[in-house]
Amino acid sequence: MQDALTQVEQLYAMHQDYGEALPVFSLVYGWLKANAPECASPALVHGDFRLGNFLITDNGLQGVLDWELTHLGDPMEDLGWLCVNAWRFGRRHLPVAGIDSRGALCLSYQAATGITVDPLHARYWELLGTFKWG
16 A cells, blocks of 8 residues: 555655755655554555546546556545646646635535545645655
8 A cells, every 4th residue: 555654755765866855855755754644444546636637528527547556545645636736737726626626626525435525634645746746
């Protein structure tokens, strides 16, 4: 399973291998490590869940592409990744891929899965996704 702490440690090791540690990455690493959430219910995680990997036609969502990063982990990882600023394309006021609010995403996820989303848990994964993208 790829839990938060495992991913944070792997990402920080990669960062250190680049030769010059940047203070902002060290600061974020410390926060992510200290605040890593437990995953009570591991699930299949896409790993690159964003609009660029959705197959959408006039009939709506037809599929999700690019499953090479799939792993067992925290389902909130996919929600957080969808909210990383890099996927907003200038629409910072719409944190879910530049198309909607976090609240709407949480409500839709809950309606579809029956799982209540802790917004702070999902935001943790958004920050980790930003760290990963950096």
